[in-house]
Amino acid sequence: MTDLEIRDVPEADLDGMIDFSGLVFHQRIRERDRERWRWMMRRAERVGAWSGGVRAGQLAALPMRLAVPGGTVACSAVTAVGVLPTHRRRGVLSAMIERMHADAIAASRPVAALWASESAIYGRYGFGLADRAMELEVDTSRPLALRTEPDPRPLRLVDPDEAPGVLGPIHEAALARRPGGLVRDAEWWSRNVLPEEELSDEQLTEPRVVVHPEGYAIYRTGHGTVRLEDLVAADARVEAALWRYLAGIDLTSRIKAPTRPVDDLLPHMAADPDQVRVTGGYGALWLRLVDVPAALRARSWAAGDAFVLDVADTRIPANHGRWRLTTGPAPGCEPTADAPDLSLSVADLGAVYLGGATLATLVRIGAVTEHTPGAAARLDAALTVPLAPYTNDDF
Numbered sequence: 305m306t307d308l309e310i311r312d313v314p315e316a317d318l319d320g321m322i323d324f325s326g327l328v329f330h331q332r333i334r335e336r337d338r339e340r341w342r343w344m345m346r347r348a349e350r351v352g353a354w355s356g357g358v359r360a361g362q363l364a365a366l367p368m369r370l371a372v373p374g375g376t377v378a379c380s381a382v383t384a385v386g387v388l389p390t391h392r393r394r395g396v397l398s399a400m401i402e403r404m405h406a407d408a409i410a411a412s413r414p415v416a417a418l419w420a421s422e423s424a425i426y427g428r429y430g431f432g433l434a435d436r437a438m439e440l441e442v443d444t445s446r447p448l449a450l451r452t453e454p455d456p457r458p459l460r461l462v463d464p465d466e467a468p469g470v471l472g473p474i475h476e477a478a479l480a481r482r483p484g485g486l487v488r489d490a491e492w493w494s495r496n497v498l499p500e501e502e503l504s505d506e507q508l509t510e511p512r513v514v515v516h517p518e519g520y521a522i523y524r525t526g527h528g529t530v531r532l533e534d535l536v537a538a539d540a541r542v543e544a545a546l547w548r549y550l551a552g553i554d555l556t557s558r559i560k561a562p563t564r565p566v567d568d569l570l571p572h573m574a575a576d577p578d579q580v581r582v583t584g585g586y587g588a589l590w591l592r593l594v595d596v597p598a599a600l601r602a603r604s605w606a607a608g609d610a611f612v613l614d615v616a617d618t619r620i621p622a623n624h625g626r627w628r629l630t631t632g633p634a635p636g637c638e639p640t641a642d643a644p645d646l647s648l649s650v651a652d653l654g655a656v657y658l659g660g661a662t663l664a665t666l667v668r669i670g671a672v673t674e675h676t677p678g679a680a681a682r683l684d685a686a687l688t689v690p691l692a693p694y695t696n697d698d699f
């Protein structure tokens with residue numbers, strides 16, 4: 305589109321962005337939802353696309369930190385992406401993504417992440433599906449017998465206002481065990497994790513928070529159902545204590561858990577596996593390595609080794625080419641002219657980065673080329689994580 309102009313959206317125009325989101329996501333924005341949107345848009349780098357004086361598109365990128373193996377990395381959490389129905393398929397999104405990449409590079413954020421409205425959209429921009437989630441349903445009309453002995457330490461209900469202080473350290477410890485989550489500050493807890501209203505279902509109560517010394521669960525109730533929003537536990541026994549509590553709440557007969565990690569313990573813990581059903585599975589976080597060497601240096605590795613990767617990136621030329629990756633205690637990633645062990649797209653590198661997908665699978669489907677026999681298995685061994693990556697942050 306020839307007259308397209310990409311500009312920052314000023315803070316005075318937050319409501320313009322919110323109304324635009326309502327239009328493209330087919331939502332009626334109620335006054336009480338607006339405050340939450342304003343809070344989120346205010347925190348974001350706001351990109352607008354204008355054509356002939358018309359707001360044709362928008363994109364927001366929240367500066368966050370993403371848990372990766374061994375630490376956290378600065379991340380642009382991309383949200384509120386849309387293009388006016390009258391301006392689709394003319395490159396407006398492509399122009400906004402280019403700007404988002406430039407902003408992330410300027411701010412030294414090596415990765416960008418998003419939840420996609422449609423899976424078909426973001427692969428072309430170098431995003432790979434880095435983690436998946438599953439939905440569980442538990443029949444609690446009868447007692448939930450568990451094969452794991454629940455940790456006996458007492459649980460206590462805390463007021464949501466207290467929750468950020470109490471839950472914060474437990475959540476941070478969980479991020480160190482499992483990659484994929486976002487570091488939460490006090491506002492993220494109160495406005496995003498524990499808002500009083502549940503926008504998608506007005507029948508649900510405000511959030512209830514139950515805390516164990518080494519775990520917590522956040523849930524709402526309604527329709528005879530416990531809807532689990534977040535559950536974190538240091539080990540299986542703590543997890544058993546929290547599930548047993550949730551399953552025993554009076555006047556409810558099932559638990560619905562819409563977002564659980566793919567390696568959730570409950571299906572294995574239940575003495576009667578029929579009582580716990582996996583009712584759905586879906587793609588969760590899409591990850592884009594905006595700065596390949598910085599991202600690869602930022603995570604820890606499960607094995608020491610060295611590889612030459614030939615990375616294809618059609619959108620960010622600085623990433624495109626051959627990299628010598630050294631894994632192990634002092635990770636390195638430098639440009640090289642040596643022959644590659646593996647050739648792969650930057651999107652597939654994003655898909656394996658947190659250990660959620662394996663190179664072995666990508667080689668089998670023909671997406672990744674293995675030049676050195678065994679290189680995919682060796683790099684998988686270095687990428688592997690003890691717990692599957694999991695994201696339970698809504699943005």
Ligand SMILES: CC(=O)SCCNC(=O)CCNC(=O)[C@H](O)C(C)(C)COP(=O)(O)OP(=O)(O)OC[C@H]1O[C@@H](n2cnc3c(N)ncnc32)[C@H](O)[C@@H]1OP(=O)(O)O
Binds near residue numbers: 382383387392396425
């Ligand atoms: C993180 C988030 O916020 S996810 C939310 C995304 N937003 C939505 O789903 C709201 C409704 N949809 C929209 O607003 C728009 O259709 C968008 C933002 C998805 C795409 O915007 P457009 O300006 O039309 O995209 P653009 O013209 O830059 O397209 C670039 C390429 O992606 C393709 N593409 C864009 N959207 C889609 C889609 N939904 N499905 C398949 N392909 C798509 C285009 O065909 C084009 O391909 P090409 O380069 O091979 O020609």
